[in-house]
Amino acid sequence: MNSKVLRIIGALIIASMLLSLGCIQDNKKLDGNTGSTVDINPQNNDSSVDTTPSNPSQDDEFTSILDQTIVDVEIKDFAFSPSKIIVAKGTTIAWTNKDAATHKIMVNDFLSGNLNQGTVFKYVFDDVGTYEYYCTLHPSMKGTIIVQ
């Protein structure tokens, strides 16, 4: 009987030691948790990054103009408007320069002349495809035409 009691007491002592060790390990884990709070900030940054691409995707929306044989695109304030359009095969795009500055369009390997203020440049899209164009004088000016 006594030996059983001693074994139980011994087991309780060992168990309490293990528990105390466990507490120490938990404390270390808590220390690790304080370190992991640093990781929360990058996660917040990631979430902010995730919201950022959704904004350009809204800007990436195309204007569908499939019922016109001639579609006007304004060149104004060093930008094409609308800059991204979907048109039907055979559509003529007519760019009109509303800027005081001269622009020059490179589209489908075709280079327009100098487009002074008020000048209209027309190009007929007879083939289905995606055409990215830009101003050779101001390469940041870009537009895309999808021909269906």
Ligand SMILES: [Cu+2]
């Ligand atoms: Cu330009």
